[in-house]
């Protein structure tokens with residue numbers, strides 16, 4: 001079964017907080033996401049996404065069989081990078097390995113390239129995050145290089161990898 005991207009709804013807050021309350025997810029994301037992640041944190045996130053400028057923020061619930069299984073967003077950069085967007089995503093651990101992230105990345109890129117003036121979408125997974133690198137490769141992203149010692153996460157200095165997809 002393929003996943004479907006749709007706008008967030010306030011009623012997704014319970015599903016969202018259940019999914020993201022997981023160190024196996026948070027360890028692969030940037031810092032700044034609360035842990036534990038309460039239902040009210042989820043409510044605040046959803047409200048922020050719904051009120052964000054629709055020209056700069058493209059945020060979707062990833063759903064399967066009407067249930068929220070993950071989150072994906074693309075965020076327009078500023079200044080000379082204003083026609084590029086960075087994507088971020090996660091899928092709840094019970095739903096890993098079903099192709100949802102790969103499909104969600106393909107769907108959001110198709111949406112952004114057809115509906116906006118964005119010409120480049122990029123992602124910067126930690127270099128060790130083989131599953132995310134594979135997701136990006138399956139969605140047609142090109143590996144552009146390693147950003148050496150580009151992050152400090154959980155007390156460790158980490159390489160990141162730059163992947164990008166250009167509008168054709």
Ligand SMILES: CC(C)(COP(=O)(O)OP(=O)(O)OC[C@H]1O[C@@H](n2cnc3c(N)ncnc32)[C@H](O)[C@@H]1OP(=O)(O)O)[C@@H](O)C(=O)NCCC(=O)NCCS
Nearest residue numbers: 025028090091096097098099100101102125130131132134
């Ligand atoms: C990365 C993540 C989004 C993948 O979600 P998913 O829905 O399981 O991804 P998919 O099923 O679409 O594809 C995963 C691919 O990675 C592969 N994979 C999984 N673990 C792997 C590993 N340890 N080494 C190599 N490949 C791996 C799978 O085999 C699959 O490739 P395949 O279809 O060729 O077999 C999910 O694991 C997650 O949310 N992780 C935590 C948050 C995160 O890392 N977000 C991305 C930050 S850049």
